[in-house]
Amino acid sequence: MDRLQSMRVFAKVVEMGSFAKAADALELSATVVTRNLADLETHLGSRLLNRTTRKLSLTESGQVYLARVRQILSDIEDADAEVSSQSRTASGVLRIYCQPGFGQSQLGRLLPLYARDMPDVVLDVTLSDHGVDLVQEGFDVGIFLGVQKFDSSLVARQLATSNLILCASPEYVARRGEPIAPADLSNHDCLNFAYEQLRHHWPIQWGDQHVNVPIHSRMISNNGAVLREAALAGMGVAIRSSFAIEDDLTSGRLVQLLKGRHLGQTSVMIVYPSRRLMSWKTRTFIDFMAARFPHPKCDPWLAETEAVAEASPDAACRAK
The missing domain is CATH 3.40.190.290 (D-Maltodextrin-Binding Protein; domain 2)
Structure with a gap:
């Protein structure tokens, strides 16, 4: 499992409120998005999202994890930008x-x-x-x-x-x-x-x-x-x-x-x-x-x- 990619998928699904919309935004198939999130939950041993046919909602664990994931992804973007600028x-x-x-x-x-x-x-x-x-x-x-x-x-x-x-x-x-x-x-x-x-x-x-x-x-x-x-x-x-x-x-x-x-x-x-x-x-x-x-x-x-x-x-x- 590419944990960083799974984190990006999780954050994008929450942002878009939909697996299908997240798949389009990331230019991935819906199957790949679903598998990334399932692999991440299996790795963590905890459900991150509650899913219904009409709605997605964060679990308590998902709320805690999302805050840390967003910070990690932000730090990575800042690091990439800094090195790219220095180059x-x-x-x-x-x-x-x-x-x-x-x-x-x-x-x-x-x-x-x-x-x-x-x-x-x-x-x-x-x-x-x-x-x-x-x-x-x-x-x-x-x-x-x-x-x-x-x-x-x-x-x-x-x-x-x-x-x-x-x-x-x-x-x-x-x-x-x-x-x-x-x-x-x-x-x-x-x-x-x-x-x-x-x-x-x-x-x-x-x-x-x-x-x-x-x-x-x-x-x-x-x-x-x-x-x-x-x-x-x-x-x-x-x-x-x-x-x-x-x-x-x-x-x-x-x-x-x-x-x-x-x-x-x-x-x-x-x-x-x-x-x-x-x-x-x-x-x-x-x-x-x-x-x-x-x-x-x-x-x-x-x-x-x-x-x-x-x-x-x-x-x-x-x-x-």
């Missing part, structure tokens, strides 16, 4: 995970714009270099760089392409000199992210050749913010994502080294558990971010020479 309204807590470099350089300026348009959304933002399980840890959405791992069952959408570039502070370059060729890096202090494949060699594209340059690590860290601070302090040369140090390059706090040499690219992905029944707060945030990065391959700090940039069909994108 079309951006509200509640939006939990966001983000890779720190992108988060510090981009989210800090973008989130206030989103918050201005979505005043009922509370932003709960976590920045971490460590991978997370979005579903298990309760995040609504995550922003990952291509080197980070995430569950392949999640939905991923590319936001942008970030280029890996060599950088150092002007003070370091003045003290130690600027590397002219990749091999020069072997004589410099290197600030290294804690990936095993980067500990002893840095991969650099030199013309048509791909070379692995032996390097001396002055510092190794699994935290990009620590490496950035070390580079700003003049401690050495770092490989960083262009998004992570965009403001530093623009202001001149850091300078790009070996311009025209390609160290590789990494995708910036916005990741979320499912497209199905997505909350409106999550949907609006994904659309907001996608609108801010309309050209996923556009990056103002591509490690190319000006001549190459001018000849490239993507030059207009980079000049945006």
Whole structure:
């Protein structure tokens, strides 16, 4: 027995004063209506209605039960309406995970714009270099760089392409000199992210050749913010994502080294558990971010020479 359906049938029969009218209102057959009410009375072990050929009347038990049933059905309608309304309204807590470099350089300026348009959304933002399980840890959405791992069952959408570039502070370059060729890096202090494949060699594209340059690590860290601070302090040369140090390059706090040499690219992905029944707060945030990065391959700090940039069909994108 579907008890909730039987409750609806009972309440409708009382409201309409007739089994036949209740059946029409519920778009059920009279037989189904009669059976639902009989099943409900059997379940309760008590008669709810007195029936005659001309009239229906509530028993004492029926009067008590009807009051509770009407309250239950009203609460269910309110709950349905509340959830349905929330599904079309951006509200509640939006939990966001983000890779720190992108988060510090981009989210800090973008989130206030989103918050201005979505005043009922509370932003709960976590920045971490460590991978997370979005579903298990309760995040609504995550922003990952291509080197980070995430569950392949999640939905991923590319936001942008970030280029890996060599950088150092002007003070370091003045003290130690600027590397002219990749091999020069072997004589410099290197600030290294804690990936095993980067500990002893840095991969650099030199013309048509791909070379692995032996390097001396002055510092190794699994935290990009620590490496950035070390580079700003003049401690050495770092490989960083262009998004992570965009403001530093623009202001001149850091300078790009070996311009025209390609160290590789990494995708910036916005990741979320499912497209199905997505909350409106999550949907609006994904659309907001996608609108801010309309050209996923556009990056103002591509490690190319000006001549190459001018000849490239993507030059207009980079000049945006």
